[in-house]
Amino acid sequence: MKQVYPIILTPEQEGGYSVSVPDLSIGTQGETVAECIEMARDAIGLWGICEQDAGRAIPQPTALSIPHDPSQLVTLVDIDFEAYRRANDMRTIRKNVTLQSWLNDMAEKAGVNFSQVLQDALKQRLGVTDR
Structure with missing residues (x-):
């Protein structure tokens, strides 16, 4: 607004x-x-x-x-x-996610930052761009 x-x-x-x-x-x-x-x-x-x-x-x-x-x-x-x-507003909110074990194992081995991936996916889905 x-x-x-x-x-x-x-x-x-x-x-x-x-x-x-x-x-x-x-x-x-x-x-x-x-x-x-x-x-x-x-x-x-x-x-x-x-x-x-x-x-x-x-x-x-x-x-x-x-x-x-x-x-x-x-x-x-x-x-x-x-x-x-x-x-x-840079507050962070903790979210608990559920995913298949094999996918979790692969992502951890690849050094994936789960929080960053979730943030990027949400921004893309919602059409939000960073300033």
């Missing part, structure tokens, strides 16, 4: 910017505008997949234009929550 959220960049006296995502009540910071956008995308993505994992819905953006102080910069950040999860 891809969304676009407005963010507010507020210049800091010592340099850089503080960043807020009003729709999600989260914030981050960065030294440059480009870094702020990247940090905001990461913060939104992490927050979003944590909400999904907790069984909560990710709120829709309320508006693409939001009120702000003249000293602040407002811009938009897009995020694809599914792509973010694929790129950043």
Whole structure:
């Protein structure tokens, strides 16, 4: 699910910017505008997949234009929550598989990495590509 959220960049006296995502009540910071956008995308993505994992819905953006102080910069950040999860969720899950004894023996003798073979086969079957 891809969304676009407005963010507010507020210049800091010592340099850089503080960043807020009003729709999600989260914030981050960065030294440059480009870094702020990247940090905001990461913060939104992490927050979003944590909400999904907790069984909560990710709120829709309320508006693409939001009120702000003249000293602040407002811009938009897009995020694809599914792509973010694929790129950043590196948890592993243990699976128990069953196969014929002779096939297991041959694979072990050949030094086959069972986990890698299963991952490759699942990606191929599901049409998933690595980033």
